[in-house]
Amino acid sequence: MAEAAPHRIAGRRPGDAPHDEKATDGKPLIGVLALQGSVEEHIDVLHKLGAATREIRVKEEVAGVDGLIFPGGESTAMATFHHWLIYAQAIMTEGDGLFPALREAVGNGVPAYGTCAGLILLADDCVGQKAGGQALVGGLDCTVCRNYFGAQVSSFELPLEGFPDAAPAVFIRAPAILKRGPTCEALASVTSAPSRDAAPHVEAFEPAKKKRKGSSSGEREVCVAARQGHILATSFHPELTSDSRWHAMFLDMVRERKKE
Ligand SMILES: NC(=O)CC[C@H](N)C(=O)O
Numbered sequence: 316m317a318e319a320a321p322h323r324i325a326g327r328r329p330g331d332a333p334h335d336e337k338a339t340d341g342k343p344l345i346g347v348l349a350l351q352g353s354v355e356e357h358i359d360v361l362h363k364l365g366a367a368t369r370e371i372r373v374k375e376e377v378a379g380v381d382g383l384i385f386p387g388g389e390s391t392a393m394a395t396f397h398h399w400l401i402y403a404q405a406i407m408t409e410g411d412g413l414f415p416a417l418r419e420a421v422g423n424g425v426p427a428y429g430t431c432a433g434l435i436l437l438a439d440d441c442v443g444q445k446a447g448g449q450a451l452v453g454g455l456d457c458t459v460c461r462n463y464f465g466a467q468v469s470s471f472e473l474p475l476e477g478f479p480d481a482a483p484a485v486f487i488r489a490p491a492i493l494k495r496g497p498t499c500e501a502l503a504s505v506t507s508a509p510s511r512d513a514a515p516h517v518e519a520f521e522p523a524k525k526k527r528k529g530s531s532s533g534e535r536e537v538c539v540a541a542r543q544g545h546i547l548a549t550s551f552h553p554e555l556t557s558d559s560r561w562h563a564m565f566l567d568m569v570r571e572r573k574k575e
Contacts, residue, residue, distance in 0.1 A: 339367040343569045346371040346380035348417070352388020352432060356554040360562045366569075374416035382426040382569040383417065385433030385452070387487065387552045390461070393432060394450040414450050421454040426545040426572055428565040434548040435459055435490050442493070442516040455546045456496030460517060463491035463537065463550075465510035475551075478503035478540065482558040484551035491550055492538040493520040503540035503549075508533045545572065 345361050347354055349370035358368045361384070371377060394414070421427050421437070429437040439453045443461035464471070464486055472483040484505075491509075493516070495501060509517040514533070521535060539550035540561075545568055553561040 342367040343381040343566060343573060344369060344379070345382045345384055345566075345569070346377060347384040348386060348393065348433070348436075350388075350393045352386040352393070353430070353552060353554050354386050356552075357384045357386050357430075357562075360554050360559050361566075364559060364562055364566055366566055371417075372413075374412040377413075377416040377420050380420070380425065381573055382428070382565065383420060384565075385427065385429035385436045386554070387431030387433060390432035390435040391445045391449050393436065414452055417452045418454070421452060421546065424545050424572065426565065426568040427454065427547070428562070429455075429546075429548040430552050430554060430561075431487065431489050431550060434492075434550055435461060437546055437548050438490075438492075439496075441490075442519075443513060455541065455543050455548055456499045457492050457541060457543075458494040458520065459490040459550075460493050460509070460513050460520075461490050462488050463493075463509055463513045463517070464489050464507060465512075469510065473505050473507070475503040475539070476505060476536065477501070482556055484539070484549075484553070484558075485555045486539075486551050489539070489550040492541055492548075493517060495538065495541060496543070499541050499543040501538040501541055504536045504538050506534050506536045509535070509537075 342365055344367045346369050347357050349372050354370065361368050369376060369380060427437060435441055436452045437455045438451060438457050438459040439455060440458040441449070441451060441461060442458060466488060470487040472485055475484050492501070517535070541548055547561070547565050547568065549561055553559065
């Protein structure tokens with residue numbers, strides 16, 4: 316089996332000295348959860364928009380960041396893999412304190428932006444979890460459905476509804492937001508039929524009468540981007556496109572909080 320690229324996987328142990336991030340020169344310092352997934356792509360966009368970044372793999376690295384990015388990738392892997400692969404210990408992310416530290420930061424109002432798997436991690440509730448359940452960070456008052464749009468082969472680009480002039484958004488085994496709490500605001504949606512696996516979950520949340528009129532295939536309009544105060548999340552991956560407006564929105568949230 317080919318070795319995974321080192322930047323995709325944690326390479327240090329708890330207690331190692333934190334990354335030497337370059338002098339931030341007054342730039343906001345954004346922590347990017349760097350266990351797996353589209354880590355570099357997020358870092359590139361953030362640098363283009365004038366932010367400094369710190370890769371986060373252990374709990375010590377969470378302290379002192381101005382914002383947090385939860386990248387797309389595989390939420391179940393992020394919640395469990397890194398200890399098995401790197402430290403060869405049967406300790407979960409939960410057990411080493413990384414997820415509790417992230418939970419505390421988000422709970423204390425540190426702005427957070429999650430894409431795809433990152434949306435799943437930031438959701439308070441998730442249906443279609445892997446067998447046995449999976450750890451979430453939470454904070455966003457919503458229920459997401461994992462793999463709403465189906466398997467990897469069902470990955471696609473689609474224009475967003477409700478978000479002006481948006482470039483087509485990239486969906487890769489993406490979740491959808493089935494239910495939102497009163498302060499969780501929908502920012503964009505798409506119209507699509509749920510995957511076969513997702514359909515039973517969807518029926519439970521959205522009775523058949525909510526199906527889009529005239530649709531024979533069970534198409535529905537589903538929420539794919541939401542914001543609740545300091546938390547922003549999208550089902551899709553702007554970090555894989557040239558549309559940096561979502562990251563710009565997130566950095567505005569970060570700068571607002573820094574002013575407080
Ligand atoms: N592109 C993605 O981030 C896919 C998310 C993946 N389906 C998960 O459950 O984590």
